[in-house]
Every structure is written in C-alpha cells, then in structure tokens.
Amino acid sequence: MAQNRNKLIELFIGNLSNAVLHSMLEKAISNNELAGRYRQELITSLSIAKKYREKINPLHEPLPSKDKEYIKDKVIKKVKAGLAVRKAKGCKQPSQQAVGHYP
Amino acid sequence: MEIVAKISKGSKMDQVYLPKKRNGFYTGSYVILKPLEAEKPEEKPYFYNITSIEPIKLRLVLEIMQIIEKELQSYENIIITGSFLEPGFHFNDIDVLVISNNGMHESSLKKSLEEKTRVKIHLIMLSQAVLMQGLSTDPLYQMMMSKAIAKKRMIYHTQRKPDYKLLDLHLLKSRPLIANFDALNGEEKYGLTRNMLAISLFLQNKKVSKASIDNEIKQVFHIKDVMEIKQNTLNKKKFLGQYKRVYSSIFNHVMDGVNHGSKQK
Numbered sequence: 001m002a003q004n005r006n007k008l009i010e011l012f013i014g015n016l017s018n019a020v021l022h023s024m025l026e027k028a029i030s031n032n033e034l035a036g037r038y039r040q041e042l043i044t045s046l047s048i049a050k051k052y053r054e055k056i057n058p059l060h061e062p063l064p065s066k067d068k069e070y071i072k073d074k075v076i077k078k079v080k081a082g083l084a085v086r087k088a089k090g091c092k093q094p095s096q097q098a099v100g101h102y103p
Numbered sequence: 104m105e106i107v108a109k110i111s112k113g114s115k116m117d118q119v120y121l122p123k124k125r126n127g128f129y130t131g132s133y134v135i136l137k138p139l140e141a142e143k144p145e146e147k148p149y150f151y152n153i154t155s156i157e158p159i160k161l162r163l164v165l166e167i168m169q170i171i172e173k174e175l176q177s178y179e180n181i182i183i184t185g186s187f188l189e190p191g192f193h194f195n196d197i198d199v200l201v202i203s204n205n206g207m208h209e210s211s212l213k214k215s216l217e218e219k220t221r222v223k224i225h226l227i228m229l230s231q232a233v234l235m236q237g238l239s240t241d242p243l244y245q246m247m248m249s250k251a252i253a254k255k256r257m258i259y260h261t262q263r264k265p266d267y268k269l270l271d272l273h274l275l276k277s278r279p280l281i282a283n284f285d286a287l288n289g290e291e292k293y294g295l296t297r298n299m300l301a302i303s304l305f306l307q308n309k310k311v312s313k314a315s316i317d318n319e320i321k322q323v324f325h326i327k328d329v330m331e332i333k334q335n336t337l338n339k340k341k342f343l344g345q346y347k348r349v350y351s352s353i354f355n356h357v358m359d360g361v362n363h364g365s366k367q368k
Binding site: 011014015018021022025026028029044045048051052085086089 | 266268269271272275276278279282283286287291294295358359361362
C-alpha cells in the first residue's frame with residue numbers, strides 16, 4: 001500500500017521522538033549498566049524510523065531545509081511532551097533544556 | 104612415528120608444516136591429525152526449564168562453554184539463554200551470559216566465539232552484583248534466566264524491588280506498535296507485546312517466564328495461540344484497541360510507582 005509523503009514524515013517523526021525520549025530517560029536511570037544491557041535488541045523505534053526515511057523522497061540526498069526544520073520542531077515538541085507527562089506525575093527527569101541541543 | 108607440530112594460518116587454507124628431513128610420513132600418505140591436549144572428561148551442564156534440546160544445539164553449547172573456559176582465566180558461571188533454546192532453528196543469535204567479577208575483554212571473546220563457532224553471538228558479561236540487581240529490579244533478567252543452560256549450578260534468591268524508572272524505559276520500547284502496526288512484522292509485534300506483558304507480570308509479582316508471558320498474552324488479547332501474533336494474522340482493530348488500553352494501564356501504574364518512589368526519597 002503506497003503511503004503519502006506527509007504520512008511517512010509523521011510516522012518518521014513519531015519513531016524518532018520515541019528514540020530520543022528513550023535516550024533521555026536512560027540518563028535518569030541511576031544504574032546505567034543495567035539499563036543499557038539489552039538496548040541494542042529492543043530499541044525498535046530508531047530502526048523503524050530508518051525504514052520510513054528510506055521511503056521518503058529524496059531518498060539519497062538530505063531532506064530539504066523546510067522538511068528538516070519541520071521534523072526538528074516536531075521531534076522537540078513531542079519529546080518535551082513526553083517529559084512533561086512524566087514531570088506532571090512527579091518524575092525527576094533530565095532538564096528539558098537538553099532537548100533540541102543535539103548536533 | 105609421531106611429530107608434534109603447530110597449525111599455522113594460511114591465506115586460503117591453514118596447514119601443518121612437516122620437516123623435509125624425516126623418517127616416515129611420506130608424501131601422499133594419509134595421516135590423522137589430533138589435538139595434543141588430553142581430552143577432559145565431559146562435564147554435564149545444568150538445565151533450567153528445558154525439557155528437550157536438539158543434540159546439535161547441545162554440542163554447540165558445550166563448545167561455547169569450552170572456548171570461554173580456555174579464554175578466561177576465571178569466571179563465576181556461563182549461561183546460555185534466549186531464543187536459541189526454543190525448539191527448532193529460528194534463532195537470530197545465541198545469548199551468552201558470562202558472570203565474572205574480574206576485568207573482562209568482551210569484544211575479543213565475542214570475536215573468538217564467533218570465529219570458532221561461525222554463529223552470531225550476543226555476549227553479555229556481567230558481575231555477580233549486577234546480575235543480582237537485574238534479577239530483583241528488571242523483568243527482562245527474570246525472563247532471561249527462567250529458561251537456561253548453565254555451566255555451574257545457579258542458586259539466586261532475590262527479592263523483587265521494582266525500579267520504576269527502569270520499567271518506564273522498558274515500557275517505552277513497546278510503544279512503537281501503537282503507531283506502526285502495519286509496518287511491523289509478526290515477530291516484531293510479538294517481541295513488543297511480550298516486553299509489555301513481562302513488565303505487567305513483574306508488577307503483579309507473578310512469575311516472569313516465556314511460558315507465563317505467552318499465557319498472559321493469550322488471556323489479555325483473547326487469542327488461542329501467540330502464533331497469531333507471530334504469523335501476523337491478528338484482527339488489527341481488536342488487538343490494537345486492547346494493546347492501547349493495556350499499555351496505558353501499565354504506564355499509569357509505572358508512573359504512580361515513580362511518583363511514590365520520588366516522594367519517599
């Protein structure tokens with residue numbers, strides 16, 4: 001089933017934000033050795049995000065600046081929302097200032 | 104006549120060089136090559152919740168244990184676990200846990216194991232303390248140890264102490280199924296569902312093993328067999344609706360736990 005580009009970008013964003021949120025929550029775990037042991041096997045978000053990216057045109061070139069800005073903004077918003085839910089429940093999470101400060 | 108020689112590495116084939124000046128061993132004659140070390144009497148490993156295993160797999164398990172024993176000077180235990188121990192040959196790799204409190208060279212051991220067995224190895228090296236902590240706080244460790252073959256007898260008495268932040272992290276791994284149902288294959292869907300229900304059983308203080316999780320999946324999703332998930336023959340609307348409800352309920356439970364834990368501190 002062919003999926004339109006906008007739908008693919010939204011799915012790409014959803015998975016990318018899940019992977020970012022995961023790596024941020026990992027920083028809040030006191031015992032990092034324990035948290036990371038099975039990481040390579042179970043992080044599906046990033047591999048699904050890659051699958052979606054492989055379907056979004058242009059396939060072999062970087063996305064246009066407009067798309068990149070849109071994706072970046074939405075990922076930051078989604079990760080902040082994920083952290084906010086946890087903060088509202090009383091979790092002490094890593095600073096939200098850290099969101100979006102990835103190279 | 105006997106000659107002691109070393110196997111040397113060649114570009115296409117490895118070889119044993121013989122001196123030109125020798126008595127016997129004429130060119131063209133057939134010889135037997137045998138390892139010099141005396142064969143040790145075979146030690147039997149310990150089986151946990153394994154009713155049967157294919158002989159070829161057992162040979163591989165013993166070979167892995169022998170290689171680790173030779174490579175490491177000391178260790179507490181060697182444990183083989185994961186999908187490799189399930190009937191059939193549908194495994195991706197072999198999960199090998201080496202329990203040791205000494206300094207470890209994980210990458211070189213993994214390389215050596217893969218070179219000698221020609222099978223992909225997922226090697227995890229842990230200290231006894233980390234293993235004990237994992238067993239008391241993490242359902243994945245309990246599931247991992249519920250079905251295993253161990254070099255030495257395993258006796259682990261741990262009290263369950265949920266680490267809610269860790270459970271939050273593990274639960275997040277099951278979230279992609281909600282938005283990506285169509286993009287995932289049956290095995291991936293099963294893996295994510297199993298992860299979610301392992302957390303649920305752990306929180307309910309119930310036994311966490313592959314069999315108990317499969318049973319829970321059947322009950323929660325009202326399916327006859329987990330093969331329905333693995334073979335991707337699910338009723339999407341019905342399954343996904345229930346999945347969202349279960350995910351949300353476990354998430355709230357975990358968040359309450361985090362909240363309670365942070366207040367206690």
